[in-house]
Amino acid sequence: MIYVKNVPNWERVVRVVMGAIAIAFAVVNWGVSNVAVGAGVMGAVLALSGLVGFCPMCAMLGRQLDKRA
Template sequence: MLYRKNITRPESLVRIVAGLALIAVSLAWLGVTPIGLVLAASGAVGIVTGVFGYCPACAMVGRKPLK
């Protein structure tokens, strides 16, 4: 494995659910506009970090990996 997980399992689930909600809401309310696509992409990033259990931003600020 090339990375060490740095977010907990409950936080991963919250990131996945919030990412799905952000994608659904941004595309439903804003449609396929530039801002809607940017918000949907940020929701996709949240889903990916939740699935893998690793957040690069958390690693940059010094969050310690889980043991």
């Protein structure tokens, strides 16, 4: 199945940066905090959706890119 990108370029960059920050937090605090596991998973999902350009939750809500822009 081919997915149509539904995340604009500026948001893709933000998602990748925030995902990298969350993954870095998880790596630093892995044995110290239980929140690190959640941050790692959340960061991986954010970074992946930013790299691919498709967000399943946005698609379920009907979000589409503006074709004119």
